[in-house]
Amino acid sequence: MPEDPNNPARMRWERRQLRKARRGDRRAFAALYEAYAGPLYSRVLYPRLGNAAAAEDALAETFQALLEDLQRFEHRGVSIWFWLARVARNKALDQHRRRQSTGRALASFQELVTPLQDGPENPASTLEQGEEGERMRRLVHETLDRINPRYRQVLELRFLRGEPRAACAAAMEVKLGTLDVLVLRALRAFRKQWSTAIAGDEENTS
């Protein structure tokens, strides 16, 4: 993907794919999907939903909307990315509204990562995404370094290594109920330190 979604060559490519897709060329639609599904998922949907299944559903709904609007869709000289990102944000909101009926635990952590992004409206190049991801990982580890070691240990076990609840309880040598409280407190401590880490990083980079 080019650095700039409004790159003229990119726009011409998009227009061509849209024209073909309107004529029923599935490969053209698939090409648009392949170009934007990944960034939409990782930069727009997952941060707003915090849940893989919900983000996948919203992604499917977003491209379903494109498919349905294909004949009416007009390329107005800006990348289709912006239209897709807007629809995706609406679909994420729908998922939040449906949370009770679907029973999914949803959590938007968009506000936590917004300072790291150059704007959710930008699909970003692979390089930029890589840099952004690297910055986020570095800040997460810096934040973990600043909290109580026991909190850090439980967060690493549960979220970075993805250990099941029972395995974490065994590793921490506590009962399940105690582990739940430990996780709750550790996440709150992390959350508190995260803001400090972000602020410090922004000062360093500016």
Add this chain to the structure above:
Amino acid sequence: MNEREPDERERREAEALARALEGDGTAEDIPQDTLQAAALLRRTAGEGDLPADRRRAILEQIAPEPADRPARRGRLRWLVPAGTAVVLALVVAVWGFGQLTSRKVAPAPEPVRLPSPALELLASQARAASGSSRDLAFLGESMRSYRRTLYDALAERYPERS
């Protein structure tokens, strides 16, 4: 580190969070701030990237790979025997037309060349016309011989059909 005892509210929140982290979001009092932090940590661990197999599965769900390719092959399968039949029919038609045309334009077969009578036979016929009986016997013999030669030539040119 000595953990202080959680109060009732904190215990409820911890239970709701534990359920939410397992995917159950139906509880009323899920502490969203902690759920957000958990999602951020999971994102760091790579959960927020769409795996290639899931990406393909979603595309397949939205715009299924047209089953029309095999179906089209199935639909067009009749073309093979039909095409063969048409080609064969054309070959037969062209061949038949060629046959007819060739009959029309072929040169007429040459007439059989009948053997010429020998000079003695002609002379004998001339003498018979003048009234000599001895010449008549010779003429009969010469004519039989000539007729055999004539019939042989005809039989060779127009053989009998079996």
